[in-house]
Amino acid sequence: MATLFAGLDLDTDQGKYDAKEKIRKIYDEYGQIKPEAFMKAGAEKLLMNVLSDPRMGSGNGIQIYRKDGDVWGKLKWDSAKNVIKENCTFN
Structure with missing residues (x-):
């Protein structure tokens, strides 16, 4: 994230605006405005794409989990x- 916001002063209104615009542009590239992005599968794919984007750090060190009922699972790409979703098993 430091690279994404490099050169922006997040303590100013302009810096905050510029940071939001950078993030919005990344989301737009991956289809934020498509109706299917608001469904569960589309939202998960959008989030995974955005977090995997090189400008966002390529998803390094980030794992996303979803709980269905009582079962947690890690989201990943096939x-x-x-x-x-790869269900977690606890022994």
Whole structure:
């Protein structure tokens, strides 16, 4: 994130505006305005794409989990670039 906001003074209104615009542009590139992005699968794919973007740090060190009922699972990409959930197992 430091690279994304490099050169911006986040203590000023202009710096905050510029930071929000950078983030908005990344989300727009991955389809934020498409109606399917507001459904569960589309929202997960959008979030995974944005976090994987090089400008956002390429997802280094970030894992996303989803809970369905009582089962937690890690979200990841399959070979076809679909978001899948790998259920967690606790022994």
